[in-house]
Amino acid sequence: MEDESVVVCGPTSYFGDDVKTKCALCGAEVFHRPHVPDGKRVCCACVVKEMGSGTQWAIAITAEAARAAIEYLRAERANRTEAGN
Ligand SMILES: [Zn+2]
Numbered sequence: 001m002e003d004e005s006v007v008v009c010g011p012t013s014y015f016g017d018d019v020k021t022k023c024a025l026c027g028a029e030v031f032h033r034p035h036v037p038d039g040k041r042v043c044c045a046c047v048v049k050e051m052g053s054g055t056q057w058a059i060a061i062t063a064e065a066a067r068a069a070i071e072y073l074r075a076e077r078a079n080r081t082e083a084g085n
Contacts, residue, residue: 005039035064
């Protein structure tokens, strides 16, 4: 991949409003949040392959994505506490 924006997408959907699409490199089904910036949607496996090829990466996260991740982690922690773990 040349100098371009890439949105790393997951293989699983965690939120009801996640967007389903296909990896721009391999065509695998992937999911991303609805508010991600422009850029190629790429699956984790393709990103890992590219990282090994010497591509220089700058990683960014939107404020909204950070809030969603924090909410997810808080809910997960609360569930663990309730379960006594
Ligand atoms: Zn891929």
